[in-house]
Amino acid sequence: xxxxxxxxxxxxxxxxxxxxxxAAIMKEAAEDARKRSEEATRKFFAELNRxxxxxxxxxxxxxxxx
Numbered sequence: 001x002x003x004x005x006x007x008x009x010x011x012x013x014x015x016x017x018x019x020x021x022x023a024a025i026m027k028e029a030a031e032d033a034r035k036r037s038e039e040a041t042r043k044f045f046a047e048l049n050r051x052x053x054x055x056x057x058x059x060x061x062x063x064x065x066x
Contacts, residue, residue, distance in 0.1 A: 005021070
């Protein structure tokens with residue numbers, strides 16, 4: 001199946017996808033979901049690290065007070 005055929009297909013109640021087309025659609029959807037999940041995880045942990053560093057910096061300021 002060509003990329004053009006896959007991109008031209010629209011899920012409607014009038015036309016059933018072939019097994020090959022459905023497999024290609026599901027594969028593309030799974031890849032997209034995996035990429036989005038990886039990006040969300042990366043952003044989450046980057047933010048978590050920033051917040052943890054803020055807490056560490058604040059604690060160090062308090063420890064160094066006279």
